[in-house]
Amino acid sequence: MEKQPLMKATDIHKWYGKIHAVNGVSFTINRGEILGLIGDNGAGKSSLLKVLSGYHYQDKGEIFMEGEKVKITSPADARALGIETVYQERALVDSMSLARNFYMGREPVGHTGFLDKRKMAECIDVLKKIGLPINSPDYLVSNLSGGQRQGVAIGRAMYFKAKLVLLDEPVTALSVKEAHRILDLVLEFKEANISVIFITHNLQQVYDIADRFLVLDNGKKVKDIEKDATSMEELTRAVMGEINA
């Protein structure tokens, strides 16, 4: 299949006060591609993620979605463009029900503006499809395990037809079993021609499923390479800052 670029970012910069968190990073991600965004703690992965997800606006640089220049100034902008973010920590609100979390910010309403509770119950079916059987849309999410929570967030991205899914350390806090299930779901995105940026500091987590790797160090891109053209060793050395681009 020919590669179709979905998102292109050019020369992205982000400063936090005097800290140059993202320093001139450019990259492209194609449709249906799994891009492993790796780097040590503080390498700039999270800052780049925050720019792409609309949490922070870049200080410099441009982003193009499907060839068109876009401004992602808020998480709402990102979601409107089909960019869905699955955060490690803040994926769900503990004190709220499953349905209220699933549709948060995009609640379906009827003609009179009241919540369409019947439609909101559909989230149960979506989650069942991805192997997460939960009985009631009123189930309190604080009762879910870490993996189930990630599952809900991923199911949400699928349901709302994301084009690009940003996964922030999606398996770091999970048990081995749960991590495998989440990785299977990531591959399902690929099958559906949805692009994924998989952010992690642990190369092993993403090596098997990624098509391509983007390695950051000190806010700079030090490697942007297809899996076929590299090896675990080379990438590990890049993450550890032993290779300069």
Add this chain to the structure above:
Amino acid sequence: MNEQNSQKIVNIKNKNIFNNIFNRIGAVREIIIFGLAIALFIIFFFTTKGIMFSPEALRIIFVAVSELGLVAIGITMLIISGEFDLSVGSISAMGALLAAKLYQLGLNPFLALVIALIVGIVFGGFNGFITVKFNVPSFIVTLATMIGYRGLIYVITEGVPIGFRVVDTHPAFHKFIAGELGVIPVPLIWLVIATIILMLILNFRRFGNHVYAVGGNQETARAMGINTDKTKIICFMALGMLSALVGVMRVTRVRSFHSLQGEGIALMAIAAAVIGGTLLKGGVGTVLGAVLGTLVIVLLEYGLIMSGVGAYMYNLVLGAVIIVVVILNNVIEQRRK
């Protein structure tokens, strides 16, 4: 196979309905607080030798419930959104003062009420604006505005009371806001209407979902594209409006404005919210709980006074009740998890 499946679905559906009812109407907290209110009614029936159930006593009690309750439901929504407002007493007094002053200047009291409500919205909105835009804890912001707004009242009145005898000149207005419909005090009708509106908003509108989300986890809410600042400011504004309404209600009832009006109402309203199961950390609470919490507080106050125990005892008992209920709420919260 199919039959089995559909059977399963039916079971789940039934469970959902049960869960829904349990969540909305029969939430454990509300049942407990409602039980407490009933128990107080029964106890005070005996200790007051039935005086508590005279129409006159009930009218006084339910007017007090209405005035405190209207503030309590507003403050509950704000606390659910993760913020706090100590200045509601001052806003309430500001609304009352405006109504009295404008009426004194010859304005129609209905128009004066509208202006008072708008000013309540503006003052509440100011609290919210400072809180979210400058990232100052609302506790501090509203502590300052509680003092500041009250100061403004003293600057305007110089401490001199202002008469508000609309009952003679505009009996329709008096009836509309502080009168009676048959045996039912009109303020109670206002409370019921406002409670239903807020319940509908919190449970069945998008905005309600945003309020719970913002208070439950602000970062998550933001990441999900919710405008957290706007959500909170609207909650502040709604509370400001309800506070001003209560202020006008009270000045209409007592027929004169005093600069001390409404002092202490913020803490009582917060107490009502807490007794009703609202968690001060945000994200959890119901307006129905707040109304029941208000009922408990008012019953305690009037019950103890009518029993001849005295007002000092009331504070002691109320303090104890708050602590017991909060501990109970924590236990329920742990069980829920």
